[in-house]
Amino acid sequence: MLDRRHFTLGLTSAAFAGLALNACAPARLGGARSRMRAYGALEPDPAGLLDLPRGFSYRVISRLGDRMDDGFAVPDHADGMGCFALDGRRVALVRNHELAARHIATGPIRPAGPERPETLAAYDHVASGDILPGGTTTLIYDLAAGRVEAQYLSLVGTIRNCAGGTTPWGSWLSCEEDVSRAGAAVRRDHGWIFEVPVNRRGLADPLPLKAMGRFNHEAAAVDPRTGIVYLTEDRDDSLLYRFLPDAKGRLARGGRLQALAMRDVRHGRDSRNWAGDAMPVGGWQAVRWVDLDGTDSPDDDLRLRGHAKGAMRFARGEGIHYGDGALYFCCTSGGAAKLGQIMRYRPSRFEGQPAERDAPGALQLFVESTDPKMFNFGDNLTVAPNGHLIVCEDQYTDTVENHLRGVTPDGRLYTLGRLNLQTELAGACFSPDGSTLFVNIYAPAKTLAITGPWAAFAA
Template sequence: MSATRRQILGSAAAVGAGIAFAGSLSELFAGTDAAHAAAGGRDGYGPLVPDPDGLLDLPKGFRYRVLSREGEPMLSGQGPVPGNHDGMSALPGTRPGRVQLVRNHENRHNAPRRVPAVRGLTYDPQGMGGCTVLELSGSDRVLDERVGIAGTAVNCAGGPTPWGTWLTCEETEDKAGTNGYTKDHGFIFEVGLRPGHRTIPEPLTAMGRFQHEAIAVDPREGVVYETEDAFDHPFGLFYRFLPHRPRGGFDSLRAGGRLEAMRVPGVPDLSAVTEPGTHFDGVEWLPVPDPLAKRTPIRLQDFGRGGVTHAQKLEGCYWGSHRGRGAVYFVSSYARSSEGSAADHFGQVWRYEPGRRRLTLAVIFGPDTGVDTPGESPDNICLAPGGGLMVCEDGGGEQHVYGLTRHGEIYALARNAQNTGTAREPEYGEFAGVTFSPDRRTMYVNCYDPGTTFAVTGPWRH
């Protein structure tokens, strides 16, 4: 454990959310002090304005467009839009100025609206999950909406690759014969989006079979980092996949590789670390004994003396940089000692620097977080224009997309106004899949329930 434990407390406490930052967190964010000064020192965009249509509350000057809603017919004619909108990414379209949105559907075996089974794109006919793809014009008009892959299960998040594909992750360990499935599940699949990138509906088995959440790819080394959102104790692991053909391009991951799990010496549970800025050198990576988990889930397998490091609710994952070096960031949404964690928190963001084998706690939330103020249970996460993070909230009470700035402040950018409960006992679906267009002018985000995909534009600070 490092002796460096510098801690900065932001002004988030003023809005009822307790949050602490590592002193070096500014390296994570793309914004500059000059941009911050030009904006008058403001990190947020002002209070949220109630939406008269009851869909999405945004700050003044921002507007949204509904791109897609579950149950509506897809333009491809392949069937209705599936539900349970989850992880998503925005990639360049098939023509200049266009955008392709690839969107996961976290459908379980009993989902009311499955991803339509399309010939040549379906893995397991009994799998209800998968991905859909929206092709957008430069003005965010939907030009096409089609199935990207079908017959998978519980497609939660994933991540884009440097060669322009999407890796979609199954958050389940169900085998053939369970819940009616005809094939094993718990894999990663590659979804092709460009001409010549034909989706092959077969799993990338060497990348492991477990309750996948998200991935991030090191663009220089080709290493793929993977998070595991296991539901029960002992909790999930943080993995890396060393492909036999690093940086090989489309379908190169099918050539196989080595799956390893992270071990932080002396730290069996990441929730025990509560002080931002704490870092650990000498992180180790242990080969996974049985990546296919034929008999035993990976997190329960024997890794030898010392074991591996676990964490509750490992979710969002993305590739960034720190002081000019590549780094991968990943999220633990929360930890609860009552469920088996070593300590309690309302969210962590971790940074791993491969070149230094160093793991650092960059951000921790709570315990003063309030369920009706932004800043609880971070899930999907991405870099925001002008610096900072944009985070999807997946907790109790109201649900927000909130900004997390390099200056130690938290602000609400959007609030889900779709009440699926009652006036007396309101309920709001989580946000998921926050991402920005390649030109950084539009934010796209999903409401999980009812499944809705929004495009949000406004006076972004770049």
């Protein structure tokens, strides 16, 4: 029933991707306030793919099996993605492919591919000698002409590259959501982050950034002021990490890995709210960061050791995005209803410096879902030109009905799109000029370019 579709959320004055948030007391929004005209009702897609409001349209710009410029095939399981400006009309899209050893047949290098595996700069192989199919592909897209100029393999030999994040210095951080150890199945340890430069055609040097930790990585976001990288972890008992680089923009040179904890221990060490309202919606809580050691974590226990040191637990940290002074990240199964949360972190003005002890950063539970019809398992997220969050759903039910959800700066929710396939939406990101929303369909892999009247939002 409509009057039971509601969210709990809390808002204070803060910047949200260039738009100021209205100062509001924490509130529980019922159906009357949650329902919005937004961009209008969704209209059925004649192609049966993605329903959008009137005036919006999409174009499929890449799909599974397309032959790329390097002779390889577009792989399956398209997941996280980032967009970079190349010039006044062209952008580069770097797209993750969440593939494991069992997916070689739908990877970029098929068993009868054009080149032998040993000729490629790949991170790792399976026992048979085949290259592991996980990695990234890069698309060069002409916004004005609405067409792909080129697409090619840009990272290969990794496992389950789920999400990642863009950097201010022009690269994509591709994150492995897998902690396989070297042995009979694979030759090298996994669970790392790899950096893929945008200005390089072809394969990136598959160098694992080991100082950034070995764990079930999900996504990354960089604060452009400091160069600090914030990392999520897709586990039910995950942590939120930050990486303090020894040299800004030079992640391979190393640095320190830390995990977020509450400054006041009375607030507890669990944000999931599975056993009650341990973390209230809307309240800001001062944080501290605990140093982590043994970050190569051969026993996959980094999160457990971090929690033992006082770090806060989160329910499956997923997409994370930095926008004008704040970071937003999804916790897919957080909340009493286990339908998802969105957290907001406001860094200290002295973030990563000794002075942050006296002026700490703060964490807020921004949104917590109580009804699947409004928000169900938020995953990747981005910020629209009007300052709204755009969130990809990734629910796991017998009948999958995933959406693109919008969250306004004052916390109201609306539906931007509905997927009509039994799979998930992923990798949402906007072109730098704000004209186009790119999004992936996970499997069979497709990448869409969505255009429409983004400025016509109605409350």
